[in-house]
Amino acid sequence: MAAYDLILRNGTVATAADTMQCDVGIANGRITALAAHIEGTATTEIDATGKLVLPGGVDAHCHLDQPMPDGLRMADDFESGTRSAACGGTTTVIPFAAQQKGQSLMAAVEDYHTRAAGKALIDYAFHLIVSDPNETVLREELPELIRQGYTSFKIYMTYDDLKLNDREVLEVLALTRREGALTMIHAENSDCIAWLTEQLERAGHTAPRYHAQSRPPVVEREATHRAISMAELVDVPVLIVHVSGAEAIEQIRWARGRGLRVLAETCPQYLYLTEDDLGGAGYEGAKCVCSPPPRDAANQEVVWNALAEGLFTVFSSDHAPFRYDDPAGKKPGGKAVPFRHIPNGIPGIETRLPLLFSGGVNGGRISLNRFVALTATDPARCYGLYPRKGTIAIGADADIAIWDAQREVRISNAMLHHNVDYTPYEGITVRGWPVITISRGVVVARDGEPAPRKGHGQFLRCGTPEPVAAAGR
Ligand code: URP
Ligand code: ZN
Ligand code: ZN
Numbered sequence: 001m002a003a004y005d006l007i008l009r010n011g012t013v014a015t016a017a018d019t020m021q022c023d024v025g026i027a028n029g030r031i032t033a034l035a036a037h038i039e040g041t042a043t044t045e046i047d048a049t050g051k052l053v054l055p056g057g058v059d060a061h062c063h064l065d066q067p068m069p070d071g072l073r074m075a076d077d078f079e080s081g082t083r084s085a086a087c088g089g090t091t092t093v094i095p096f097a098a099q100q101k102g103q104s105l106m107a108a109v110e111d112y113h114t115r116a117a118g119k120a121l122i123d124y125a126f127h128l129i130v131s132d133p134n135e136t137v138l139r140e141e142l143p144e145l146i147r148q149g150y151t152s153f154k155i156y157m158t159y160d161d162l163k164l165n166d167r168e169v170l171e172v173l174a175l176t177r178r179e180g181a182l183t184m185i186h187a188e189n190s191d192c193i194a195w196l197t198e199q200l201e202r203a204g205h206t207a208p209r210y211h212a213q214s215r216p217p218v219v220e221r222e223a224t225h226r227a228i229s230m231a232e233l234v235d236v237p238v239l240i241v242h243v244s245g246a247e248a249i250e251q252i253r254w255a256r257g258r259g260l261r262v263l264a265e266t267c268p269q270y271l272y273l274t275e276d277d278l279g280g281a282g283y284e285g286a287k288c289v290c291s292p293p294p295r296d297a298a299n300q301e302v303v304w305n306a307l308a309e310g311l312f313t314v315f316s317s318d319h320a321p322f323r324y325d326d327p328a329g330k331k332p333g334g335k336a337v338p339f340r341h342i343p344n345g346i347p348g349i350e351t352r353l354p355l356l357f358s359g360g361v362n363g364g365r366i367s368l369n370r371f372v373a374l375t376a377t378d379p380a381r382c383y384g385l386y387p388r389k390g391t392i393a394i395g396a397d398a399d400i401a402i403w404d405a406q407r408e409v410r411i412s413n414a415m416l417h418h419n420v421d422y423t424p425y426e427g428i429t430v431r432g433w434p435v436i437t438i439s440r441g442v443v444v445a446r447d448g449e450p451a452p453r454k455g456h457g458q459f460l461r462c463g464t465p466e467p468v469a470a471a472g473r
Contacts, residue, residue: 004032004042005441011048011402015055015391016373024053026398029440034394046436048402054372055391056091056122056399056437057353060379061184061241061265061316063345064095065115069161072343073328075321075419078119079454081349084418086121086445088350089434091399092380092389092460093122096154098129101161105130105141109150113459120457121450122439123399125385127184128153131162133172143179149461151384151468152182154241157223158190158291159344169230177236182382182465184239184265187223187248188215188292197340206338208285212275212293214339220292221247228255228262237261237467239382242318244270244292245299249306256311263382263467265314268348268355269294270303273424283336287324288424290346304359307374308366313382315374317352320345321420347420351411351430353401358430362405384463402436409433417450 006026013022013034025033025042064081066074076084085093097112099105105128112126128145130137130153142153155172156162164172169185176183196214200206205213224240228251231238243249243266255262273294279285288294306312322343323329332341348355353375360366366374380390388397408431409415413423437445444453 002043003027003040004038005044006398007038007042007045008048008053008400008402009045011051011053013053013392014368014372015393016369016377019368024392024400026441029398031392031394031396031398034392046402051435052368052403052405053392054401054403055376056401056439057089057375058092058094058379058385058390059085059090059317059319059349059352060094060314060383061267062093062095062319062349063321064093066096066098067100067111070332071328072322072332075323075329076319078116078124079121080417080419081319081321082121082124082457083450084350084416086437086439087417087448087450089353089401089403089437090349091122091401091437091439092124092385094125094127094383096129097126097150099131101132103132105137105145109145116459118455120455121444121453122457123460124457125383125460125462126150129162130155130172131164133164133168138171138175142175146179146181151180151462151465152184154184154186156186157227158186158188158193163190166226166230169227170234173231173234173236173238176468177234180464180468182237182239182468184241185227186242187220187227187240189219189223192219192222201338207279208283208289208339208342209275209278209280211289211339211342212278215291215293217245217247217295220244221251224248224251228260231262232260237263237471239263239265239313241265242267242292243312245295246302249302249311252311261467261471263313264311265316266303266307266312267316267318268352269318269346269424271300271359272355272428274300277424286330286342287422288346289339289342289344290318290320291344304365307360312374314379315352315356316379317348318345319347319349321347321418323421325421346424347418348424350416350418351423351425354409354430354433355425357403357432362431381466384465385460386466398438398441400438401434403432404435405432407431407433407435415448
């Protein structure tokens with residue numbers, strides 16, 4: 001009998017810490033050997049000569065089949081979303097079980113499991129979205145769910161159907177401090193956005209491009225500062241999600257300077273898109289409507305620099321898939337609508353890693369090891385999945401992406417595997433592409449095509465997030 005199910009031979013293996021030439025031996029879905037040359041036989045061998053062998057990506061912020069209001073529908077479910085993720089080199093996703101106001105959080109989690117069951121190609125955990133932190137949720141449901149392995153949750157300071165007031169934010173932060181969980185915060189000032197939106201509408205400015213003007217950097221800066229201040233008050237680590245540019249980054253630097261444990265995430269849209277992509281007078285700009293909105297070239301540069309210097313812990317897609325030409329998507333009811341009614345979010349689960357690899361590693365801005373840290377190791381640490389996920393080490397799950405670092409690919413929607421009818425990155429040429437994706441020792445994508453592995457993905461219970469454990473409370 002063969003000693004290994006799979007051996008990857010002669011590749012260049014990189015982790016967040018090291019780069020080395022070695023073989024990788026895999027048995028029963030786990031990495032069981034790392035050596036310059038592995039003796040012994042395997043059922044299958046893959047020759048990785050000239051290729052990079054990296055931990056599979058952990059996409060720690062994506063929205064799949066999330067229940068939507070008012071006839072809207074997310075374009076990707078757990079099958080199409082994880083298929084697309086796998087083809088882009090990702091082996092773990094963490095989407096959101098979202099509580100509707102008035103709904104039991106337990107019921108939201110149960111419903112989300114039903115949506116995921118038997119569909120995913122790759123492994124998945126859940127964050128929670130807490131939109132109604134009432135007594136039952138705070139006293140009973142959240143503590144119990146944290147014990148069951150749902151140890152991170154997102155809260156919103158904007159969006160009428162999701163936002164919490166400051167008092168509620170404090171209650172949630174106090175709970176995470178007590179129970180050992182991590183809060184992710186969507187930081188934008190809701191009242192400022194509502195006021196600006198009204199002013200713009202009164203002036204007849206309702207085209208998609210005014211979405212960016214309704215949520216300028218100051219709106220994000222103020223909320224980021226407020227979120228940090230509330231976390232300081234409660235004395236608990238927090239993570240600011242989808243940071244878009246210089247002003248929010250300044251607040252995070254300020255917090256770190258005070259010794260506060262404030263973590264941060266950014267996404268490809270803040271490196272590759274600008275507010276110009278929200279369009280001219282026409283409606284096409286709806287394709288790039290997301291929040292916070294993309295900024296300008298100077299802000300992109302600040303985000304790149306912050307990635308290089310280590311300000312960000314997590315690089316996620318914030319894949320929030322809505323079809324463009326669809327009454328359940330960017331054209332609610334089948335028509336162009338004022339920007340306030342355009343569903344927020346853009347697709348990007350498959351292009352996340354190639355975009356960062358191309359501009360970052362091949363662009364000379366970040367090292368290969370930093371790329372691995374941002375896209376796999378640190379998200380796994382941050383959300384209690386490490387060392388099972390996010391690294392190449394003995395005993396870790398054999399979740400691996402084999403990369404051709406020089407392959408040039410012109411991104412087009414036709415080659416992607418999501419269920420969205422566009423990509424915001426159409427026509428961009430990247431260098432570096434994942435050619436084989438392996439989940440627990442099983443090839444789930446090869447040469448840009450998924451293997452028929454629906455249902456291979458398993459649900460993951462998360463441990464205590466490392467930033468929370470490190471805080472020692
Ligand atoms: O515009 C965005 N980012 N939509 C997705 C939901 C969220 O706020 O992350
Ligand atoms: Zn958000
Ligand atoms: Zn999001």
